Amino acid sequence: MSLNRNEKAAVVTDVAAQVARSQTLALAEYRGLTVEHLNKLRRDARDKGVYLHVLKNTLARRAVAGTPFEVAADAMVGPLIYGFSEDAVAAAKVLADFAKGNDKLIVKAGAYAGKALNAEGVKALASIPSKEVLLAQLAGLLKSPISRTARVLAAVAEKKGGGAEAPAAEAAAA
Numbered sequence: 001m002s003l004n005r006n007e008k009a010a011v012v013t014d015v016a017a018q019v020a021r022s023q024t025l026a027l028a029e030y031r032g033l034t035v036e037h038l039n040k041l042r043r044d045a046r047d048k049g050v051y052l053h054v055l056k057n058t059l060a061r062r063a064v065a066g067t068p069f070e071v072a073a074d075a076m077v078g079p080l081i082y083g084f085s086e087d088a089v090a091a092a093k094v095l096a097d098f099a100k101g102n103d104k105l106i107v108k109a110g111a112y113a114g115k116a117l118n119a120e121g122v123k124a125l126a127s128i129p130s131k132e133v134l135l136a137q138l139a140g141l142l143k144s145p146i147s148r149t150a151r152v153l154a155a156v157a158e159k160k161g162g163g164a165e166a167p168a169a170e171a172a173a174a
Contacts, residue, residue, distance in 0.1 A: 008059060015063035018051045022084040025069045025111045026091040026122050030081045032104040041098050050091045051084040068114035075109035089128050096126035
């Protein structure tokens with residue numbers, strides 16, 4: 001079923017609105033995927049806040065024209081599924097993770113920060129930990145010197161006189 005001119009304009013407008021809010025574009029070839037697999041991929045994408053859509057390549061090129069994602073226009077060939085995300089790594093992560101478990105989905109290209117990415121670039125972007133994981137790692141690094149200092153002070157106090165328990169034991173005996 002082909003779209004009429006008004007329907008095509010509506011699709012381009014919808015995708016352009018999503019592009020304006022996104023940081024990352026990831027493209028993957030979906031040839032050979034079953035409807036069941038595509039539905040699972042869409043569910044995973046929706047859960048992670050990724051806008052995933054099968055588009056005609058000409059409509060996709062029009063939607064990204066004049067945006068930082070225009071650098072990926074040359075890779076928009078063949079049956080592709082487009083993933084856009086506001087999170088810098090979410091779109092790449094969803095497609096790369098699904099491709100690991102399903103050899104029919106082939107990550108082709110992408111764009112991030114105005115730079116075109118090849119398949120390896122998209123997979124490298126997908127391997128970056130999420131924002132929450134990075135914040136947890138940072139908190140652990142900031143906490144580490146403080147906890148090490150506390151352990152050293154406790155060990156020194158214990159060596160010199162039994163630590164905090166010794167004065168309490170002496171007071172109870174008196």
